[in-house]
Amino acid sequence: xxxxxxxxxxxxxxxxxxxxxxxxxxxxxxxxxxxxxxxxxxxxxxxxxxxxxxxxxxxxxxxxxxxxxxxxxxxxxxxxxxxxxxxxxxxxxxxxxxxxxxxxxxxxxxxxxxxxxxxxxxxxxxxxxxxxxxxxxxxxxxxxxxxxxxxxxxxxxxxxxxxxxxxxxxxxxxxxxxxxxxxxxxxxxxxxxxxxxxxxxxxxxxxxxxxxxxxxxxxxxxxxxxxxxxxxxxxxxxxxxxxxxxxxxxxxxxxxxxxxxxxxxxxxxxxxxxxxxxxxxxxxxxxxxxxxxxxxxxxxxxxxxxxxxxxxxxxxxxxxxxxxxxxxxxxxxxxxxxxxxxxxxxxxxx
Amino acid sequence: xxxxxxxxxxxxxxxxxxxxxxxxxxxxxxxxxxxxxxxxxxxxxxxxxxxxxxxxxxxxxxxxxxxxxxxxxxxxxxxxxxxxxxxxxxxxxxxxxxxxxxxxxxxxxxxxxxxxxxxxxxxxxxxxxxxxxxxxxxxxxxxxxxxxxxxxxxxxxxxxxxxxxxxxxxxxxxxxxxxxxxxxxxxxxxxxxxxxxxxxxxxxxxxxxxxxxxxxxxxxxxxxxxxxxxxxxxxxxxxxxxxxxxxxxxxxxxxxxxxxxxxxxxxxxxxxxxxxxxxxxxxxxxxxxx
Numbered sequence: 078x079x080x081x082x083x084x085x086x087x088x089x090x091x092x093x094x095x096x097x098x099x100x101x102x103x104x105x106x107x108x109x110x111x112x113x114x115x116x117x118x119x120x121x122x123x124x125x126x127x128x129x130x131x132x133x134x135x136x137x138x139x140x141x142x143x144x145x146x147x148x149x150x151x152x153x154x155x156x157x158x159x160x161x162x163x164x165x166x167x168x169x170x171x172x173x174x175x176x177x178x179x180x181x182x183x184x185x186x187x188x189x190x191x192x193x194x195x196x197x198x199x200x201x202x203x204x205x206x207x208x209x210x211x212x213x214x215x216x217x218x219x220x221x222x223x224x225x226x227x228x229x230x231x232x233x234x235x236x237x238x239x240x241x242x243x244x245x246x247x248x249x250x251x252x253x254x255x256x257x258x259x260x261x262x263x264x265x266x267x268x269x270x271x272x273x274x275x276x277x278x279x280x281x282x283x284x285x286x287x288x289x290x291x292x293x294x295x296x297x298x299x300x301x302x303x304x305x306x307x308x309x310x311x312x313x314x315x316x317x318x319x320x321x322x323x324x325x326x327x328x329x330x331x332x333x334x335x336x337x338x339x340x341x342x343x344x345x346x347x348x349x350x351x352x353x354x355x356x357x358x359x360x361x362x363x364x365x366x367x368x369x370x371x372x373x374x375x376x377x378x379x380x381x382x383x384x385x386x387x388x389x390x391x392x393x394x395x396x397x398x399x400x401x402x403x404x405x406x407x408x409x410x411x412x413x414x415x416x417x418x419x420x421x422x423x424x425x426x427x
Numbered sequence: 428x429x430x431x432x433x434x435x436x437x438x439x440x441x442x443x444x445x446x447x448x449x450x451x452x453x454x455x456x457x458x459x460x461x462x463x464x465x466x467x468x469x470x471x472x473x474x475x476x477x478x479x480x481x482x483x484x485x486x487x488x489x490x491x492x493x494x495x496x497x498x499x500x501x502x503x504x505x506x507x508x509x510x511x512x513x514x515x516x517x518x519x520x521x522x523x524x525x526x527x528x529x530x531x532x533x534x535x536x537x538x539x540x541x542x543x544x545x546x547x548x549x550x551x552x553x554x555x556x557x558x559x560x561x562x563x564x565x566x567x568x569x570x571x572x573x574x575x576x577x578x579x580x581x582x583x584x585x586x587x588x589x590x591x592x593x594x595x596x597x598x599x600x601x602x603x604x605x606x607x608x609x610x611x612x613x614x615x616x617x618x619x620x621x622x623x624x625x626x627x628x629x630x631x632x633x634x635x636x637x638x639x640x641x642x643x644x645x646x647x648x649x650x651x652x653x654x655x656x657x658x659x660x661x662x663x664x665x666x667x668x669x670x671x672x673x674x675x676x677x678x679x680x681x682x683x684x685x686x687x688x689x690x691x692x693x694x695x696x697x698x699x700x701x702x703x704x705x706x707x708x709x710x711x712x713x714x715x716x717x
Contacts, residue, residue, distance in 0.1 A: 378531075
């Protein structure tokens with residue numbers, strides 16, 4: 078009895094916080110963006126800045142994965158392969174032909190997107206876990222090719238000394254520069270995906286997620302929209318991969334194993350699928366936790382895995398999951414979420 | 428005679444993959460959830476056997492028991508942490524949990540057993556039988572015999588005993604099984620443990636066959652077993668065994684034509700090809716896949 082009361086109080090408090098956040102979403106967005114933008118000016122702590130770069134990089138990746146997993150309801154396990162293609166496109170073209178980073182960023186994205194389109198042709202015809210398996214298979218094939226095609230990719234040695242980007246003859250090699258570049262990428266990524274989600278295409282994806290048969294009967298071309306979904310996600314994953322190459326200065330195939338896919342996926346699920354803010358929250362929590370665990374040494378991964386399992390036990394919808402879009406704050410989304418939950422319950426019972 | 432040797436190697440490795448694939452398909456059939464921690468189950472089995480050999484001398488029987496026990500304990504943990512609460516939840520939750528627990532096992536093994544590659548006791552001291560030009564080592568015979576015993580034992584168990592019948596009922600329809608008074612939850616736990624026992628045995632065989640154990644040995648074989656299972660539409664045990672055997676053979680024949688570096692690629696290419704051309708797997712009724 079007492080426990081129930083406490084739980085009610087907690088959930089009431091959560092509701093209050095939620096409604097507060099929803100009412101002031103624009104203000105909060107501006108505040109957080111300003112804080113993130115101004116941070117490098119006031120802080121000299123390169124370690125913290127590097128960590129924030131990592132958080133934002135993984136936010137882009139997680140947002141890309143969210144397009145597939147969260148919005149169209151397919152369960153992709155192959156994000157690392159897309160990253161791998163983006164990174165290698167950037168690294169190879171930059172080291173061999175000296176093409177500018179700014180040109181390569183969209184180019185790597187497009188290459189990855191075209192690749193995503195090609196693998197989506199067999200993949201999107203499959204349903205459920207088979208889709209996941211085939212994306213994982215493609216991702217591993219890409220990685221193993223990158224590892225063994227020594228003539229093109231440098232094989233197990235990887236590619237070293239990837240040139241830093243430069244603008245008007247100024248070399249951008251400081252953490253601060255990368256900080257602003259990745260912030261711009263993240264902002265652009267979230268902006269475009271939000272615009273897409275508010276358009277006909279986004280509604281088509283959501284309708285596919287809710288009920289494929291109903292979407293089809295209303296005239297949504299399933300294959301075309303799923304392929305487009307893959308295209309968009311692969312584009313942003315490729316851009317994130319292309320950013321990684323000059324930032325780390327070195328890439329090798331073992332940075333893109335299936336573990337990396339699982340890593341991004343766990344960020345997405347911890348943050349909350351199908352929300353705009355979920356991927357960012359997930360990336361922040363995951364990367365932040367794994368940095369905080371550093372004093373544990375060898376036990377770091379143990380604690381980290383226990384935390385993932387605990388999150389799944391306590392809050393399977395993710396941290397931002399049930400707030401039905403705290404930053405988007407539209408009632409429609411909440412209704413959709415409820416419908417989704419109902420649909421899942423039905424699916425289980427049938 | 429190089430090709431015959433490669434085929435023999437392929438059959439031996441393939442039969443280990445087949446044993447794992449059988450366990451995997453058994454788990455998927457009964458629990459209904461995909462696991463990514465199966466390779467780590469094999470690793471736990473291998474380490475259990477390794478320490479049993481150290482403690483009790485090179486006794487094969489005790490090694491087997493230790494391997495099976497290791498697999499069963501790992502399976503129980505996986506079931507308690509990843510499946511029990513999420514049998515009715517969206518499937519991605521259980522998948523993430525199995526990924527996390529596989530990471531957990533791997534890191535714990537690295538902490539307690541060390542990160543180095545440990546040499547496994549050689550049971551037969553490299554003895555072999557000469558068949559014409561072909562050398563068949565005792566280890567290879569052991570692997571084949573063990574796999575055949577385990578697979579046929581599992582088949583007999585599910586077909587002839589009452590518990591096996593209950594397991595098959597749960598695999599077919601959980602609700603109907605519950606209606607006729609079968610404890611579905613307990614059966615799912617049992618099925619998972621049996622599958623993991625096969626995984627633990629496969630780990631022991633892998634360790635004996637390659638002569639070493641290490642903490643990250645599970646991952647590659649886990650993925651290979653997974654690729655093999657796809658052939659049977661994830662839940663068909665027989666087709667999974669065929670798939671495992673095929674992958675073993677293709678790998679060993681494939682490296683005669685390509686560079687040995689591409690060895691691990693073959694399993695994934697096999698999986699993708701199977702999924703493109705017969706996504707529901709062989710031996711499964713159309714429309715059966717979930």
